[in-house]
Amino acid sequence: MPYLSITSNQPLDTASGQLSMLSQTVADGVGKPESYVMVSLQHNPNMLFAGSAEPLAYCELKSLGLQSSRTTDLSRQLCACLHKLYGIPAERIYIEFASPERAQWGWNSKTF
Numbered sequence: 001m002p003y004l005s006i007t008s009n010q011p012l013d014t015a016s017g018q019l020s021m022l023s024q025t026v027a028d029g030v031g032k033p034e035s036y037v038m039v040s041l042q043h044n045p046n047m048l049f050a051g052s053a054e055p056l057a058y059c060e061l062k063s064l065g066l067q068s069s070r071t072t073d074l075s076r077q078l079c080a081c082l083h084k085l086y087g088i089p090a091e092r093i094y095i096e097f098a099s100p101e102r103a104q105w106g107w108n109s110k111t112f
Contacts (some may be wrong), residue, residue, distance in 0.1 A: 001029050001105055001112065002063035004078075005040045009047040010055045010086050018085050024082045029074040030063045049092055051052055056092040057082055066099035 004026050006012065019039050027034035049056040059078060074097070079090035102112040 001107065002032055002061065002066075003038045003040070005042070005060045006057055006082070007042045007044050007047070007059075008055070008057040008082075008086065008088065009053060010043070010057070011043050012041040012043055012086060014041055018078055021085065022081060025077050026061065026063075029070065029105060030061075030066060031070075031076050032063070038094050038110050054092060055086065057086070057088050057094075059093065059095040060098065062098040062100060063102065064102055065110060067074075071097045072088060085096045 004022060006022070012018075019041070023034055024038045024090050026037050026039065047053070047056055047058070059076065060083075062079070078095055079093050082088045082093055083090060097101045105112050
């Protein structure tokens, strides 16, 4: 049920195992099996942050039962991962964390 969506103005390589690294980072960070993790990458060259088109990313991480006490570590881990993989500096990354209600998350023809 954890879902990580990344939108960046940088080309995001999906063929070299980078998706797997992001997926594992999320699984470790939220403490859930990777078999539940979904990762999505979108390239949008028309993005600015602080009036600049330098490398940037906007991320959304949604997970049932996401604990606020984990978001600082998750922010650090995701920023480090995005910097390592795509050269995006941590100060040019926004991350939105969300923990939806179980009835608001569907899977396998039902909700959690």
